[in-house]
Amino acid sequence: MTKRIVRYGLSGLFLLLWGAPAFAGGLYLYEIGSPDVGLAAAGNAARAQDASTSFTNPAGMTRLKQPSLMAGVMPMYTYIDFSADGNTSHEARLLPGGGSADDGDSNEWLPAGGLFYVYPVNDKVSLGLALTGNFGLSLDYQDDWVGRYYVQEVTLQAAGIQPAIAFKVNDQFSVGAGVSVLYGILDEEAAVNNKLFGSYPDGRLKFEDEDWTVQFNLGVLYEPVKGTRVGLTYLSEADLDFEDRIELTGLDPALQVLLRGGGQKLDLGMSIPQALMLSLYHDVNDRLAIMANLGWQDWSQFGKNNIGLTGDRVNVNTTTNLDYDDTWHVALGAQYRVSEPLLLSAGIAYDSEMQDDDQVTPALPVGDTWRFGLGSRYDWSKDVTLGAAYELAWGGDLDMDVERGPMAGRVSGTYEGLAIHFVSLNAEWRF
DSSP: OHHHHHHHHHHHHHHHHHHHHHHHTSSOOOOSSSGGGGGTTTTTTTOOOSTTHHHHOGGGGGGOOSOEEEEEEOOEEEEOBEEEOTTSOHHHHBOTTSOBOBOOBOOEEEOOEEEEEEEEOSSSEEEEEEEEEEEEEEEEOOTTBTTTTTOSEEEEEEEEEEEEEEEEOSSSEEEEEEEEEEEEEEEEEEEEOOTTTSSOOOEEEEEEEEEEEEEEEEEEEEEEETTEEEEEEEEOOEEEEEEEEOEEESOOHHHHHHTTTSOOEEEEEEEEOOEEEEEEEEEOSSSEEEEEEEEEEOHHHHTEEEEEEEOSSOEEEEEEEOOOOOEEEEEEEEEEEOSSSEEEEEEEEEEOOSSOGGGOBTTBOOOOEEEEEEEEEEEOSSSEEEEEEEEEEEEEEEEEEEEOOTTTOEEEEEEEEEEEEEEEEEEEEEO
């Protein structure tokens, strides 16, 4: 019995900590506070109309004839609401001291945005700089929800600064490259079940660390005829390695002994996946333009993690494979010039799921996703343009059924109406 409890306890630590990052990185975020929000990212590697191209496709910087600075703020609201069903176990539902656990949700506002600058050196060469983050999300469940022994809070984010350069080969063809220096953080907390040993309240597990990595952003832009552009970008794989001691507090004395006193050192290695994006932009006439995307992301590689756990009497190293699937992205969008100062935009996009239904966990409530965007841009003057956009990322209903032994219990039910709401406000100055 004692060996089973130790095995379940240590297995729970493994599963918790390598499962949690997957939620935050379930999909790359196309939303960076730029006008692409109003297009659901359609055409983002070929549009090249403003300074955000320094990030979406560095090759597009050669199209800007004046130094340009764009700043965007983009608050986003995550709606993640879980309802447990009758299959959820007694261990998960029962609170210490009596009472029943709540279903649980992680509904909150999160800040986001970006800053972009392009400087044309001459007719052939342009330099750029982008400060933004397009990887990561955050979860903050209640302390008394049914899945508290799996995760209560988790944040995995990567943001960085990217200098870039572009070269115009000829009137039709440009190439560009950027190097993003990324700062990644992982901060996670979960409850620890003391009920098997007595009436102690839940304990707490906490792990946090930070790391730096580098990601390459390569792009080409081709304009076979005036008003028609094809863009292709490649984001390289980037590795993050989080390493710190697992902090365990509030444990029942018997459990603390069985878990070797806590203080184990965890080493978690993971990869931000490589990605390809092919985009098309076409002017139908002086007022209407249409855009499209076809993208691929290597999430099967993200599911492979290197894990090490060491302590006074523990020394385990392993490689896990969560068997994730690569994802595909398609998008369609349009811009319509209502008048000389006012441009309207709309777009729709779809991303396939990276995991099967039986792989869904409280730290990864992610399936396939639809995006719907609306936006506008207004030329305040010859050198100033203001923009506003809204986008809904809709995941719909998602079933979940997880069980990791008596320490965590079985949690079964449905995430209902998964969604993220993005509101983007941006301004661009041309000098």
